[in-house]
Amino acid sequence: MLRSIRTLAVTAPLVLAACGGGQDRDGTLTVFAAASLTDAFDELGDAYEAANPEVEVTLSYGASSSLREQILSGAPADLFASANRANVEELVDAGVSEEPVDFAANELQVVVPAGNPGGVTGLADLGRDELFIGLCAEEAPCGELARMVLDRAGITPAIDTSEPDVRALLTKVEAGELDAGLVYRTDVLASGSAVEGIDLPFEQNVITTYPIAVLRGAADGDAAVAFVDFVLSAEGAAILASFGFDAP
Amino acid sequence: MLIASIEVHLGALDLALELEVGDGEVVAILGPNGAGKTTALRAIAGLRALDGGRIVLDGTVLDDPATSTFVPTAQRPIGVVFQDYLLFPRLSALDNVAFGLLAHGRDKAEAKAEAMRWLERFDLGAHADARPATLSGGQAQRVALARALATEPRLLLLDEPLAALDAATRLQVRTELRRHLATFDGARLLVTHDPVDALVLADRLVIVEAGHVTQAGTPAEVAARPASRYVAQLVGINLLHGAASGARTVQLTSGMELTVADALPGPLVAVAIRPQAIALHRDQPGGSARNTWVATVVGLEADRDRVRVDLGGPVPVIAEVTPAAVAELRLEADAEVWASVKAVDLTTYER
Amino acid sequence: MTQARTPWVIVPLAAIAIAYIALPFAALLQRTPWSDLGRLVSQPVVADALWLSITTAFAATGIAAVVGIPLAWVLARTRFPGRSAVRALITLPMVLPPVVGGAALLFAFGRRGLLGGPVFDSTGFVLPFSIWGVIAANTFVAMPFLVLTVESGLRAADARYEDAAATLGASRWTIFRRITIPNAAPSIIAGGVLCWARALGEFGATVTFAGNLQGRTQTMPLAVFLALESDRDAAIALSLVLIAVSLAVLVPLRDRWLAG
Numbered sequence: 001m002l003r004s005i006r007t008l009a010v011t012a013p014l015v016l017a018a019c020g021g022g023q024d025r026d027g028t029l030t031v032f033a034a035a036s037l038t039d040a041f042d043e044l045g046d047a048y049e050a051a052n053p054e055v056e057v058t059l060s061y062g063a064s065s066s067l068r069e070q071i072l073s074g075a076p077a078d079l080f081a082s083a084n085r086a087n088v089e090e091l092v093d094a095g096v097s098e099e100p101v102d103f104a105a106n107e108l109q110v111v112v113p114a115g116n117p118g119g120v121t122g123l124a125d126l127g128r129d130e131l132f133i134g135l136c137a138e139e140a141p142c143g144e145l146a147r148m149v150l151d152r153a154g155i156t157p158a159i160d161t162s163e164p165d166v167r168a169l170l171t172k173v174e175a176g177e178l179d180a181g182l183v184y185r186t187d188v189l190a191s192g193s194a195v196e197g198i199d200l201p202f203e204q205n206v207i208t209t210y211p212i213a214v215l216r217g218a219a220d221g222d223a224a225v226a227f228v229d230f231v232l233s234a235e236g237a238a239i240l241a242s243f244g245f246d247a248p
Numbered sequence: 249m250l251i252a253s254i255e256v257h258l259g260a261l262d263l264a265l266e267l268e269v270g271d272g273e274v275v276a277i278l279g280p281n282g283a284g285k286t287t288a289l290r291a292i293a294g295l296r297a298l299d300g301g302r303i304v305l306d307g308t309v310l311d312d313p314a315t316s317t318f319v320p321t322a323q324r325p326i327g328v329v330f331q332d333y334l335l336f337p338r339l340s341a342l343d344n345v346a347f348g349l350l351a352h353g354r355d356k357a358e359a360k361a362e363a364m365r366w367l368e369r370f371d372l373g374a375h376a377d378a379r380p381a382t383l384s385g386g387q388a389q390r391v392a393l394a395r396a397l398a399t400e401p402r403l404l405l406l407d408e409p410l411a412a413l414d415a416a417t418r419l420q421v422r423t424e425l426r427r428h429l430a431t432f433d434g435a436r437l438l439v440t441h442d443p444v445d446a447l448v449l450a451d452r453l454v455i456v457e458a459g460h461v462t463q464a465g466t467p468a469e470v471a472a473r474p475a476s477r478y479v480a481q482l483v484g485i486n487l488l489h490g491a492a493s494g495a496r497t498v499q500l501t502s503g504m505e506l507t508v509a510d511a512l513p514g515p516l517v518a519v520a521i522r523p524q525a526i527a528l529h530r531d532q533p534g535g536s537a538r539n540t541w542v543a544t545v546v547g548l549e550a551d552r553d554r555v556r557v558d559l560g561g562p563v564p565v566i567a568e569v570t571p572a573a574v575a576e577l578r579l580e581a582d583a584e585v586w587a588s589v590k591a592v593d594l595t596t597y598e599r
Numbered sequence: 600m601t602q603a604r605t606p607w608v609i610v611p612l613a614a615i616a617i618a619y620i621a622l623p624f625a626a627l628l629q630r631t632p633w634s635d636l637g638r639l640v641s642q643p644v645v646a647d648a649l650w651l652s653i654t655t656a657f658a659a660t661g662i663a664a665v666v667g668i669p670l671a672w673v674l675a676r677t678r679f680p681g682r683s684a685v686r687a688l689i690t691l692p693m694v695l696p697p698v699v700g701g702a703a704l705l706f707a708f709g710r711r712g713l714l715g716g717p718v719f720d721s722t723g724f725v726l727p728f729s730i731w732g733v734i735a736a737n738t739f740v741a742m743p744f745l746v747l748t749v750e751s752g753l754r755a756a757d758a759r760y761e762d763a764a765a766t767l768g769a770s771r772w773t774i775f776r777r778i779t780i781p782n783a784a785p786s787i788i789a790g791g792v793l794c795w796a797r798a799l800g801e802f803g804a805t806v807t808f809a810g811n812l813q814g815r816t817q818t819m820p821l822a823v824f825l826a827l828e829s830d831r832d833a834a835i836a837l838s839l840v841l842i843a844v845s846l847a848v849l850v851p852l853r854d855r856w857l858a859g
Contacts, residue, residue, distance in 0.1 A: 065828040132710070132728060137811060139829040160728040161810025164825065168807070176711040177727055295762050321765040334763040338781055347777075348767035399768055 028056045029223055030076060032067045034083035035165050036106065036142065036184050037210070040243040041081065047239060048230050055223060063140040063165040071096060071215065078218035079227060081210060084141040088211050100211030102248035103231050104240045107205050108142075108149055109185045110198040111173050118179030123204055126150065126157045131179040134169050137162040145206055146182040153204050170195070184208070186244040209248050249307075250403055250435050254288050255300030263287055263459040264301075269403070269435040276450035277439045280478060284459045285439040286331075289407050292437070293328050294321035305435075306402050322351075324403075327396030331408040333388045335380035341367060341391045342376040348399040366394040370428070385413045386421045393428060404429075406438035410445055422448055443482045447471075455479055473597060474520060486521040486565040498596065504562035507538040509591040517596045523556065525593035526567035529586040530577055539563075540588040545579050559587060624842070631839060632832045639836035647814040648822040649840060655730065655818065656798040659737035663745045663794050668787065671749035672779070676758070686750075693743045700739055701807025708735065708808075732809030733816050737798035744797050745790035752786020753779070792852060799845065 033041045038061050045057035060067070060077070068087040071077055072094060080097065082088045083106075091097035112120050118131045126133050135157065136143030143162060150157050160178070163169035166187055172178045174194040188197035212231060214224040230236050237247065249270050256263040263284040269275045277285045290296040292303055294310065297318060303311040305326075310319045327348075335344050342363050349359035367373050370390040380388055389409065396404060409425060410418045426449050429436055440446050446453055447467045455463040455470065455478070463475040474480040480487035492512045493499040498519055500506065506519060527533070533540055547558035555574050557567045567587065577585055632639070639645070674686055692700055708715040708726045719725050726732040760782060764774045780787070802820040809816040811825070819841045826834035 063828065069828055132725075134810070137825055139825050159812060161812050161816065163811060164806060164821075172705075172727075172810070175705060175709060177705060177709045293762075293766055295765070321762075322768050322770055324766075326766060328763070328766040330759070330763060332759075334760055336760060336763075336778065347764070347769070351764070351767050351769040351773055395767065 027054050027223075028058055029078050029220075029227055030058045030060065031079045031081065031227070032060050032062070032071065032075070032077040033081040034064045034067070034141070034210070035061050035167050036083055036187055037061070037081055038167075039190050040104075040186070040240050040245060043239050043243075044231060044236060047235065048227060051230070052226075057227070063137075065139050065141070066165075074217075076217065077215055078220070078224045079212060079214055081212040082141070083210060084144070084208060085211055087141070088213050091213065091215070096217060097213045097215050100213035101228060101232065102209045103212050103228075103236075104210040104245040105248050106184045106186055106208045106210065106245055108145060108182055108200060109188050110200065111170065111181045111183050111188045111191070111195050112179065112198065113173055113176045114194055114196055116196055117176065120180045120198060122198060123150065123153050123155055123182075123200060126180055126182065127155045129158045131158065132160045132177065133158050134161045134163055134172055134178040134181040135159055136166050136169055136183070137164050140165055141208070142166050142182075142184060145208060149182070149200070149204060149206050152206075189244040207246075210245075249305070250292070250437065251302075251304045252288075252292055253301035254291050254303070255298060256284070256287055256291055256296065257299050258284065258287060258459075261287075261459050263291075265454070265456055265459070265461045266301075267437075267454050267461070267464070269437050271435050272433060273452060274429055274436045274438065274450045275452045275454060276446035277437065277454050277456055278443060278446040278482075279441065279456035281441055283456045285441070285456055286407055288456070289328075289405050289437070289439045292403070293326055293405055294319065294324050325399075325401050326403045326405060327399060327401035329389070329392045329396050329404070329406045329409050331411050333380070333392040333412065335383075335388060335391055335395070337380055340377045340379060341372060341383065344380065344391055345395045345398050348395060352399055363394075363398060366398050367391070370394050384417075386417050386424070389413070389421060389425070390428075393425075397432060402434045404432055404434060404436045406436070408440055408442075409438060410440070410442065425449060473595065475518070475597070480520065484523065486523060486526075488519045488521070488563065488565070489516075490519055491516055496591075500563065502562045502564075504541060506563070506589075506594060507591045508594045508596050510596065513597050520595045520597075521565055521589055521593065523566050523568035525589050526559075526565060527588050528557070528567060528569055528573060528577055528579075529588065532586050533588050538591050539594070540586060543585055543587045545581055545583045545585060547581070548574065548579060559585075561587075563587070627835060627838060627842075631835050635832060636836055636839075639833055640840060642833070644813055644817075644822060644833075645837060645840060648817055648819045648837065649844065651730065651733065651814070651817065652799055652819040652841070653844065655733045655737050656795050658734045659741055659798040660745070660791055660795045662734070662738050663742035664787070664791060667742050667746045667790075667794075668749055668780075671746050671753055671790075672775075674746070675750045675753035689743050689746050691743075692740050697740055697801065697803030697805075698807050701736060701804035704736060704739060704804065704808040727808055728810045728812065728816060730809075730815060733805050733818060736804040736808045737801050740801050740804050741794040741797040745794040748790030748793060749783060749786050752783045752790070755786075756782045788852075792849070795848070796845065799841075 031041065041059055045059055049055060049057055064082040064084060064087045067080065068090060071080060071091060080088060080091065088097060088100045092099060110120060110123065110126070112118060118125065125131065135146045138144060138147060163172065166183055169181050169183060170187055170191050173181050174191055185197060188195055212228055214221060214228060218224045251268050253266045254263060261284055265288060267275065277288060279285050287296065291298055298311045298313050300313055302309065309317050310324055311317065336347065339347065342360060345366050346359040346363035349362055350356065364373065364376060367376055370393070372387060372390055375383060375387060383391065410422055413421055422445060429449060438449060450467065452466055453464065453470050454461055455476070457476060457478055463470055463479055470479060471483040474483055474485055474487060477487050488500055490498040490500040492515050493505060496508050496512065498506050498508060498512065498517055541562050543559035543561040543563065545557060546560040549556045554568050555571055557569060557579060559565055559567055579585065674682065705712060705727065707713050710716065710719050710725050710727065715726060726735050760778050761774050764778045769777070800820055802824065805818055806821055811817050811821055819837060823834050823837045826837055
């Protein structure tokens, strides 16, 4: 019953922006969520629909920055779950969003293809020229974060590509085209057995908190708030945890 | 010397003909459209492979399906003047003529100089740098001829060389072409549907109809004894088919019997009657004419100082009389008139 | 502007078509930060992306011409079983979403790809993440435009000139070089321009196959896409540069690149 529209940033239809304000039909909640929340929110959406049969949850995923732009252009979303605060705060400043609430936390991991062909053990290996290293693009939160982490650790990465979003990056790691990347722990889990994750030492890592906000253009504000409550509830937290997210 | 036996299957048409062209000869393949003339020429040029037969030029076998011998076009010592000339549109006249020389390995300067000499020989020196599109029909034809001759081929092939010209130009160019052809000493074979072209340009004619040779010989021979209705029409002679009904009588398909002077060549014959040999009378003629009949005037056509009378009846022929005779006999449509022809004026040959 | 006997309904419909194409460009110009344009355009990211886009577009067109013209000749002038299947195959990159093309290229030429794997294992050379990857992706999506345009040009050309050249003793290569290609020149130019334009605008296959790195694989379309998310003014500036370059190439060619 859940119809989730997975949109990678590369094919994000900006035609949505032309639709004008968020005039949803009754009983439909449109949630824009960061790409890294894909699997978790799919299940959250399913669970919410099971508990509230009159509501249909429609999900649209992409790079947080890309989704932010779409919302600013008038895309009809009711809720925005971003991978960083900055994107949401910009929407709040623009007057299109209510104040956000943190609902999950994430941290970075080095991801390598199954079997670790590059023999990667930690952040330092990302500086090796002979390996094919990928990061998210700077404009995406995971890219910004990754560069921050590397910078603080004093490592200059030998980047071969800055993928537009995390899914594209993972696809290349899974395929073995890249030897290592720096992504969220949840992403590593989501890719399953095709990849392996390597933990970063606590002092090198950065925790990301995910905020979720109700958008002012929401057709049914109460329904949106109810969804946020669900996400924050014990059931919601359990679902998030199962995908590797920490409590905020 | 070209010795060709050409067999080509063309779907609806099967081409099977033999011909020879000696050095110093101009032979014309003459026939109606669709007879297979151009196909024969293309086969000799190597643009189409034979299905059977053999083509030999100066002792070299160019095409022999039986032994799987086939010399590609580019290696045959031939020159071709195509119906539309096919001058390369982006090259000047000079470069067109030089093309074959360059292809044969001459260096650029040499080829251009030689090409220039050829153009001057054809009075085209002033047009050396002109693009083909700016040339007149006659000029283009000369460039095409120069281009074909520049490589000094052993056999020159011309496909309807005057067809692309308007009637006025054709007359003059035909005369010039005859002159230019005479300067080439190899074998020359041209293909045409225009009998005047053939008669003016050729030493020998090969008549091809529906894929087969129906007659071959000098223009005089062919004109004197046409072997088919096509040729007879071409040379303006009446031709009637009939069967021998006696030692010297022929029964036409209409039932009418004609008496001839010479012995009949076979059981089935064609009877040729020159239009001038038919006499027209108001009343039934007496005298020595053995062949007389009543004819009906179907048509009248003035032809310079003579009138051609189309006659229907037991002997369907065209007679040629003076305008005075027309007036005297009061010839008009549907008029009835007596016609006669002398036995000695009837020529027969086997069908 | 009306010619004699133009059906009256044609003019307003044509006007709508023109307006539809012109309006987005007008909107782009209207949003352009003219005062800041100089600074935006002189950023290194612009020069890098532009150089990359132009170089790879020309390279892809060159490769497409070298292998594509012979292919066009084979399709136009020869007959062999499966010819229509081959033509359908050539049309595929035009029909498929470019991202699918990029993914397929990865499976074929990536480090673990069908051909790329053995090549990498033996030579250490890999197409993705390098300018060669960009050229490969561009060639893949743009070559069909050249092939199909040239094929139709060769079909329409009069093959009898080649007969004439043969009777003059020209070898098959000479005929191809001096007669066939020059006669097909208009369609070759047209096909080349279409190919170049398609390669210049290529995005999906490039980013999927070659990745994204400034100076090495970040072409103009990719730079615009990323800039849209963070710096809209920069995105507009980049777009204008791309439009200007395209016009600079297309306008001087005028009608010469329209086949026929």
